[in-house]
Amino acid sequence: MSSLTLPCKQWDDKQWIRSEAISAERVLSPSIRLELSNAPAEFSESMLVLNDEVVVERIRKREIKAGALKLHGISFATAQMRLLRQYIVVAFQTETLLVYRSKGSSVWLAQGKKPQRVAYERVPLKEKNREVNRVQQLAVRSLYALGLDYGVVKVGTLPGRKFVVVDVIPNPRLNTDMENVLVHAIYRYAKQLGETAVKPESVTLGADPEFIMKHANGQLALASQYFPRFGRVGCDEIWHGQNRANKPLVEIRPQPTPEPRKLVVRIYQGLIMAAKRVKAGNVVWLAGGMPCSGYPLGGHIHFSGILLNFKLLRALDNYLALPLVLAEDPNGVKRRPKYGYLGDFRHQFHGGFEYRTLPSWLISPTVTKGVIAAAQLIASRYPYLELEPLKRLSVQRAYYQGIKTDIQPLVETLWEDLRGLNEYQGYAEFLDPFYEYLLSGQTWDEQKDIRKVWKVPPYQPSPRKTAQ
Known part of the structure; x- marks a missing residue:
């Protein structure tokens, strides 16, 4: 037939x-x-x-x-x-x-x-x-x-x-x-x-990006030693070793909002909150794809206010997940395809869904702002986006293997299509620096403490006032 x-x-x-x-x-x-x-x-x-x-x-x-x-x-x-x-x-x-x-x-x-x-x-x-x-x-x-x-x-x-x-x-x-x-x-x-196409402000965004902590000697600093299981800053469900109570991954869980800028601010506030709990001076915070062997990190984005279908997931894969490969640490390839596979999603209790393909974009404010802004723009206007390079098996292979030279020319074309949306200019403040970073040839270093780029200082208790 x-x-x-x-x-x-x-x-x-x-x-x-x-x-x-x-x-x-x-x-x-x-x-x-x-x-x-x-x-x-x-x-x-x-x-x-x-x-x-x-x-x-x-x-x-x-x-x-x-x-x-x-x-x-x-x-x-x-x-x-x-x-x-x-x-x-x-x-x-x-x-x-x-x-x-x-x-x-x-x-x-x-x-x-x-x-x-x-x-x-x-x-x-x-x-x-x-x-x-x-x-x-x-x-x-x-x-x-x-x-x-x-x-x-x-x-x-x-x-x-x-x-x-x-x-x-x-x-x-x-x-x-x-x-x-x-x-x-x-x-x-x-x-x-x-x-299927809605106004960008109709799409409410949430997130639960992860990071992992290590001591100076290379040993994991367990998140469960500092954070509760649930809350604005908490532990992911994955455990370390035989004891399921030992949780190594930290999640930042900002309150959802339809405003990308506000979501970034809430993520930063979550990092500040985390810093107040982790007082050990010899601990580094790491993000990206897999900064510690065996512990893949995710930058999950939550969407509500929009219909979920394969067309939306494919737009997020093509216009967001594929470009992000250009900036990732080569070590992040090891996360795929068990994690970070294309089209990874999960229905949520609130009626929306969670897009789970991306690595932890907490790697820098520039990347975080760009990912969040692109996510809302793509999700709201994807029916008008024309390109699907990931339809080709060769491009899928380049994604899973992290072949940047095959992906870069595709990203240039994808971004031109994205720029063609009338709504792009409302996000240009976040998206233009993100795009420049993607095409700069730089790759993020998953072994660098993310607190430095986020300007999150190690927490120091306020000095007590001396009684007069």
Whole structure:
């Protein structure tokens, strides 16, 4: 079944969408292009395309599919592999719509032979099961890694709580329930398209950037010795050694705000608060990607007031995560792809989401200001951004391997596109110095104490007043 163009005239009719997008054999179209009256004419082409034809054609070859997933740190099933269970996940962008789980004994994969008949049962999406949650996350991550927007993902479980992707199918054969949820997802995306671009001030930003502390002798200074688990300055959940109470990573958690400048001020206030608790003079504060081996740091950004979809995540990857590679310490490459993989996100209790791909940008005020300003600008105006260099596997490889020479010319073009937004000038005070830094050829030094560039002095208690 070839790709499909759907005109706007009947988008309120789900039955019409079903008849157009699904064949008589109940096979979903592998690619859909929308023609919508509610989408501004200036919207980028990618906003109107679900499952780009080029991507769909590329992953028809199993070895290319496997190689693309491997780039993102995702394991692909091999022949003769014995699975404990197999799941079938129907997903549309960031959401899983249906989950089925194999029943009975283990499943064998045997490529080239008659497939084994397996019975499945439907799994409630809200089932409180760690395995089911991980399967859903892997299915969504696999769609994103391959450049798709929808499809069926088959996931297998292995001994040792390991997971592998068995297949990703952009044009699956559907049962009635699959048809219903996918038609509704396509319908909802089309109806919401006009709501995807918002005013920048409508996007509320939060963050929880991390840093780690070391003594002069190179030993870790545990964050849990100075900070509580929760609060404006607290400990990340990761632990050091066998004792889970030993938390090495510090998080700054400023109160969210729609004003980038105010968020930067609150981050600085958090650093001052941290300095008042860490009175040891021989401790250094380190940020970046991985200043201490085995402890990757993140610069997570929280968004609310905007719809989450793959198009937004891809814009953040292309216009923010990719440029940031130019400035990172070469050691930061070791963080990827287990951490810092493209499109890493997490739904949040407040209804927004957390973008988790970036390293800790606390490395300097210039980088912090630039990242926060770019995040809000991109998130609010991404439907008007045209470029997707990360669609190419070669650029994905350059990102994961930190190949700056391949990335620099792309960043120059990306920034010109960003500058073309009418709203750019409102952020130029933060973005222009950030861009100059990215293209300067400098790389940040993850072994330098960030307090120096932030002008955060070691805390000294105020001298007591002498009684008169």
